[in-house]
Amino acid sequence: MPHTDVVVTGLGATTPLGGDVASTWDAMLAGRSGVGPLTQEWAQNLPVRIAAQLAVEPSEKIERVKLRRLDRSEAVALIAAHEAWADAGLADSGLDTERLAVSVGTGIGGAMTLLAQDDILEASGPRKVSPHTVPMLMPNGPAAWVGLELGAKAGVHSVASACATGAEAIAQGLDIIRSGRADVVVAGGTEAVVHPLPIAGFASMRAMSVRNDEPERASRPWDKGRDGFVLGEGAGVVVLERAEHAKARGARVYARLAGTGITSDGFDIVQPDPEGRGFVRAVRKALAEADLAGSDVVHVNAHATSTPTGDMVEVAGLRAAIGDHVVLTSTKSMTGHLLGAAGAVETIATILAIRDGVIPPTVNLDDPEDGLLDVAAHKARHVDVPVALNNSFGFGGHNVALLFTRP
């Protein structure tokens, strides 16, 4: 049965590199790092004292009283969603909101709210706990707020698959349109947990870089000197639209979401399958759904977080699933790891690579691993990109592959 064609008509983001898509993309192409020192007092006793914090505070875009009711993860999701919505030309377009759905996930959710309100509970008692606590910390909060503000009435969804969340939310958006339930899905991921507890937890797993003296050099995927990921915060949102619907309203189309692959490892709660079998299956599913061959894929925006084990498992999997010819990059070398937002922000970078014919660099790749594929190291690379793949993996054994093509 032929698939319904689905295209991307809007992009929105707020990241450690910029407060919107244009500034984030410019910074990526320039190879700028969004990683810096954590100067807050609470950070000084942590083993990890670096992070990729937002370039633009939500308070610059959302007024104070409204912001009081939003967890930071909800605020950044709203900022990205409104940008994508306007970018798609859907504001005041008269779209039937009963045909509009939302799929916006988060990896960790409202942990900042939970911890702040717990401090209030301990210090001042239950009556002082904010009545906004529950809608701020619930993991469907970001999706619900986006749905509320855009008036979406075809369903609001919030997948949670750790660091694969943003990509899986987009994959789910495709399924929603193909099921016939909606014409437009606002899809993406959000995360904002730069806080001592998540940092301490990840650091206890020895998953994070402790290159505290050189923040901008800490995120170094595939480099022999890498020692873990750098935590980042932000959100990415795309507008997915049934291609015929986009055409009928004369929308500008960035790319086609040609196929997705979602698999689970069934191997370990945090360790990736050492042979990357689940990931290889995900890529093959995406290719099959898109009716493309591995040889068609020119560029891969890799998951590559800068951890010692994960980065090269992915390379082996790519070699098996699509071959040796692709040009990789890891934009996490600049943004840090945005956890539940990573797959969505990287989807935007993948789409813009197709649009502009330029692959953003992987910075800090000074001493590449043996057996690495071709990487756009240090500098952006200009190359025609008709087909590109974006990968995301998450704790829990989640694998998501998204395949985009030129419209």
Next chain:
Amino acid sequence: MTRDEIIAGLAEILEEVAGVNPDDVAEEKSFTDELDVDSLSMVEVVVAAEEKFGVKIPDNEVQNLKTVGDAVSYIESNA
């Protein structure tokens, strides 16, 4: 504390919690219909008022506080 002083104190809380313009706060104004204070924000207003004015405002009393004037009277007679 005079009624005007209580109104000024409530106006400060309403601005902080719900973004209400202090100039709009007057005795006859309804919290929900005229000042647009929703139920969750009203809970915050009550808790902040208890602290500011040193009163206890039980939950079953809150439903009787329809207008700013109702709240002023309650605070005046219970502080």
